[in-house]
Amino acid sequence: MTIFGKxxxxxxxxxxxxxxxxxxxxxxxxxxxxxxxxxxxxxxISVTALVGIGVLYYSVRVHTSGFGGYKQLLVISVLLNLAAxxxxxxxxxxxxxxxxxxxxxxxxxxxxxDGATWSHAAAHLFIGTTAGSxxxxxxxxxxxxxxxxxxxxxxxxxSLA
Numbered sequence: 001m002t003i004f005g006k007x008x009x010x011x012x013x014x015x016x017x018x019x020x021x022x023x024x025x026x027x028x029x030x031x032x033x034x035x036x037x038x039x040x041x042x043x044x045i046s047v048t049a050l051v052g053i054g055v056l057y058y059s060v061r062v063h064t065s066g067f068g069g070y071k072q073l074l075v076i077s078v079l080l081n082l083a084a085x086x087x088x089x090x091x092x093x094x095x096x097x098x099x100x101x102x103x104x105x106x107x108x109x110x111x112x113x114d115g116a117t118w119s120h121a122a123a124h125l126f127i128g129t130t131a132g133s134x135x136x137x138x139x140x141x142x143x144x145x146x147x148x149x150x151x152x153x154x155x156x157x158x159s160l161a
Contacts, residue, residue, distance in 0.1 A: 018054035026087030
């Protein structure tokens with residue numbers, strides 16, 4: 001499958017470190033929660049922060065490595081977010097099916113209501129996958145814009161030397 005001129009495998013290879021780290025963090029967060037640790041402890045293992053850090057990192061790297069631009073960054077943002085949402089939705093469904101609450105079904109992460117509901121899982125499936133991809137991409141696009149400006153200025157300085 002080709003997306004914006006690159007094969008899906010090229011995107012996966014390019015962002016593999018964070019594509020591995022994000023779900024591992026999500027699974028560890030779930031395991032810590034199911035292991036009986038309070039949510040105040042489990043919340044320190046942040047999947048959202050890792051996705052954000054990953055998008056910021058790739059916002060710079062996509063340009064400096066010559067991998068692409070804004071469109072390629074969008075695909076990377078979607079992939080990182082999907083890696084997170086798969087684990088989060090699994091955690092919500094696990095809470096629904098087993099009746100055992102976990103960090104992903106906690107009321108504080110479900111706008112104060114019961115997080116072990118199909119509507120919460122559906123919200124992550126539809127809203128989480130879109131807004132959770134577009135939000136970081138917009139921020140990353142600003143970083144990419146700045147990176148392009150700075151690297152152009154840097155290359156002009158080097159050409160004068």
